[in-house]
């Protein structure tokens with residue numbers, strides 16, 4: 001379980017997360033929606049212990065991310081993929097995927113490579129195992145990035161706008177992989193501007209507005225009520241997104 005309780009994060013005078021409470025249980029697929037600047041990426045960074053909290057607490061399977069001794073254990077539970085494919089440019093796809101399992105988990109290299117090939121096959125890239133990132137398309141790089149996160153066998157997969165730098169065709173190929181993962185029971189926390197896709201794969205939708213969690217609802221209820229008539233901000237967001 002990822003437990004986020006009363007989290008406050010400020011940058012100077014700017015309160016970016018303002019008392020956020022959220023729980024992600026194993027098996028859930030939760031999408032975070034919200035306008036640009038609402039705090040979505042900051043929340044993901046806080047779960048990874050990349051930002052110091054100004055209030056509240058976050059724990060992953062009981063490991064507090066603000067406790068330096070527990071942070072490594074918390075991070076071990078989470079695989080993260082960001083918008084910009086941050087693969088190591090001097091390593092092949094296969095080497096990018098096997099690096100952490102071999103170095104951190106001490107998986108024997110042969111076994112790590114076998115598992116990496118299975119992951120690459122699952123995303124349709126087995127024949128590109130020995131390609132360097134510069135030789136791959138954006139969509140292919142992002143699929144390798146997803147394999148790299150999965151190679152650590154994380155309990156939770158955190159995805160921050162993994163398709164926003166991709167053209168529509170590449171977006172579709174990456175979303176297809178994510179839909180497959182969601183369908184196979186991978187726990188996912190998914191930041192996205194792909195509203196229709198979020199609706200399709202999520203069990204719950206969370207809506208952030210200026211650092212506040214305005215809604216946390218089962219997907220069908222979120223969309224049925226446009227977040228509820230009491231939430232004009234959400235209705236406004238959804239109608240703007242559907243026009244863009």
Ligand SMILES: Nc1ncnc2c1ncn2[C@@H]1O[C@H](COP(=O)(O)OP(=O)(O)OP(=O)(O)O)[C@@H](O)[C@H]1O
Pocket residue numbers: 011014016034035036037038039040041042043
């Ligand atoms: N390192 C930083 N220093 C100062 N301000 C920051 C920093 N990181 C983020 N912010 C500010 O925090 C707010 C939330 O940013 P964040 O990146 O979490 O938004 P977001 O919801 O992910 O937006 P987008 O949809 O554009 O990715 C913004 O106002 C941003 O300018």
Ligand SMILES: [Mg+2]
Pocket residue numbers: 040041042160161
């Ligand atoms: Mg962001």
